[in-house]
Amino acid sequence: MTVTSAPALYRVLSPPGSEGGRTVAVFSDASDNLQTRATSSGAPLSVFVGAADVAGVSLRVFTPDKEKGTSDSGALAALAFLQPRGVLLDVVDVTMGGEVMPAQLCGGEWLLRQGDVTAREVETDFSSLGVTGKTAWVASAGRPNLVMEVADAAALEGFTPDADAISSLNRETDTTGLILFTMGGPNRADVSFRAFGPLKGFLEDGASSHMFACLVGVLGGTGRLPTTTNMIRGAQRMPGAPSRLTAQFTPAPDGAADVWVGGRAERVQP
Known part of the structure; x- marks a missing residue:
């Protein structure tokens, strides 16, 4: 592969038709000072391609300040960069930060396996959130998140997060993040949601594959996944930063769901 700066x-x-999502800089090599190159890219996230062959790719991901370890958005951008070059098969392993995550190309979009998602209903008082x-429910794909359904789109859009209230509720329920959702949404979405994680170091995430996977697990457990397709x-x-994610799901007899999440990655420059 040609080395470029x-x-x-x-x-x-x-x-579609939005300036949302995440901007990712993809470098075709992983040489020299990666942190300096990531900082100079001007992008909030930079991904460097190390080894790449038909079966897999090795990546390193950086913010302008530090190495991130893993990033689904970074992986999706790198896979979209490599796929038209004939480097990859349609099913590959992605190695980042010491972790290996299977990926598959489906309908022109790359999806990353989030794992088996479980969900169970819980009783909790969330009046402190003001919604x-x-x-x-508590849903988990390795890390448990609290999932709550709100009344409608207006309640979802108008919610103002309070880090202390969310953190307290997460501690009470032994969860690490909060997902609010309502069914339906723009651009023919099946479900709309917002994701919060002050205990994880951020107030709100604009594009969370892991949290969407947890939400898919809840929809599966409540019988609201589509029956004519395995995509949602x-x-x-x-x-100010909308995103659209795609999930592929395979329900399991024990109530869990095998979930893959991804979406489109569009090259914008050069």
Whole structure:
């Protein structure tokens, strides 16, 4: 693969006709000072391609300040960069930060396996959040998240997160993040949601594959996944930074669901 100094810029998980999603700089090599190159890219996320062959790819991911370890958005951008070059098969392993994650190309979009997702209903008082909810679940794909359904799109869009209230509720329920959702959404989305994680070091995430996978597990456990397809679209509605994610699911007899999440990665420059 040719070594180049300039990265290719991708917009990942953006809704159709929107400037949302995440901007990722993809470098075709992993040489020299990667942190300096990531900082100079001007992108909030930079991914460097190390080894790549038909069966897999090795990546390193950086923010402008430090090495990130793993990033689904970074992986999706790198796979979209490599796929038209004939480097990869349609099913590959992605290695990042010492972890290996299977990926597959489906309908022109790359999806990453999130694992087996489990969900169970819980009783909790979430009035401290200042939003009227219906029911709550704990869903996990390795890390448990509290999932709550709100009344409608207006309640979802109008929610103002309070880091202390969310953190307290997560501690009470032994969860690490909070997902609020309502069914339906823009651009023919099946479900709309927002994702919060002050205990993880961020207030709100604009594009979270892991949290969408947990939400898919809840929808499966409540019988609201499609029956005529194994795909579902989610509209993540962080104010000012919307995203659209795609999930593929395979329900299991024990109530768990094997979930893959990804979406489109569009090259924007050069």
